[in-house]
Amino acid sequence: MNIVFLGPPGAGKGTHAQQLMKYMNIPQISTGDMFRRAIREQTPTGMDAKRYMDKGELVPDEVVVAMVKERLAEPDCQNGYILDGFPRTVAQAEALEGIATIDVALNIDVPDEIIINRLSGRRVCAACGGTYHVSMLEGDKCPACNGELYQRDDDKPETIRTRLAVYQEKTAPLISYYREKGLLSTAVCVGTIEENYQKVLAALKTKD
Numbered sequence: 001m002n003i004v005f006l007g008p009p010g011a012g013k014g015t016h017a018q019q020l021m022k023y024m025n026i027p028q029i030s031t032g033d034m035f036r037r038a039i040r041e042q043t044p045t046g047m048d049a050k051r052y053m054d055k056g057e058l059v060p061d062e063v064v065v066a067m068v069k070e071r072l073a074e075p076d077c078q079n080g081y082i083l084d085g086f087p088r089t090v091a092q093a094e095a096l097e098g099i100a101t102i103d104v105a106l107n108i109d110v111p112d113e114i115i116i117n118r119l120s121g122r123r124v125c126a127a128c129g130g131t132y133h134v135s136m137l138e139g140d141k142c143p144a145c146n147g148e149l150y151q152r153d154d155d156k157p158e159t160i161r162t163r164l165a166v167y168q169e170k171t172a173p174l175i176s177y178y179r180e181k182g183l184l185s186t187a188v189c190v191g192t193i194e195e196n197y198q199k200v201l202a203a204l205k206t207k208d
């Protein structure tokens with residue numbers, strides 16, 4: 001099954017994509033993670049992307065589309081995948097149609113107040129990529145692998161506001177884009193991670 005995860009930054013796309021990846025045994029393809037890795041490795045794509053990411057803006061469509069196209073051609077994608085953070089613009093969604101057939105666009109619906117609280121308290125493990133909220137952490141190490149935790153540069157308050165505005169303007173239109181194609185399924189996620197994950201699983205079985 002080829003799945004697209006839609007939803008604002010901080011909606012839990014990454015968390016549920018990781019759960020679903022294990023359950024369905026298909027890869028999670030996070031364009032944000034791919035860019036962060038490229039930045040760490042100082043590749044040309046990484047250097048290019050960093051200028052936009054640090055400001056909370058989107059990386060240009062051509063750069064993202066080329067990267068995703070290459071990734072989807074790899075052998076582990078042949079039985080399905082979860083696209084997490086892509087497409088993020090209508091132009092990206094149109095480009096994706098030339099590369100892949102999407103079975104479902106899963107919209108993770110979360111109110112703004114919850115989003116802001118989550119993003120500002122989010123910490124990420126440098127070793128395993130796991131994400132946590134400060135309110136759940138006891139020490140300053142990853143509970144899963146004891147790796148170093150850090151706060152993403154774009155999780156600072158000013159950048160969070162820009163990212164939410166960019167989401168409303170550029171990405172939210174994808175909800176009607178996929179609804180019109182009959183591919184949209186919505187999971188309203190206002191509970192615990194486990195409750196929300198159950199909503200996601202249920203939403204995968206039925207379209208809106």
Ligand code: ADP
Pocket residue numbers: 008009010031032033035052053054056057058059060061064084085086087088092154163
């Ligand atoms: P979040 O969903 O929490 O905002 P991501 O890790 O998905 O975080 O993305 C972080 C940043 O990476 C975005 O703000 C943007 O600059 C860049 N990015 C990731 N995916 C895309 C994409 N599909 N198109 C353009 N920019 C992207």
Ligand code: ZN
Pocket residue numbers: 125126127128129130142143144145146147
């Ligand atoms: Zn870890």
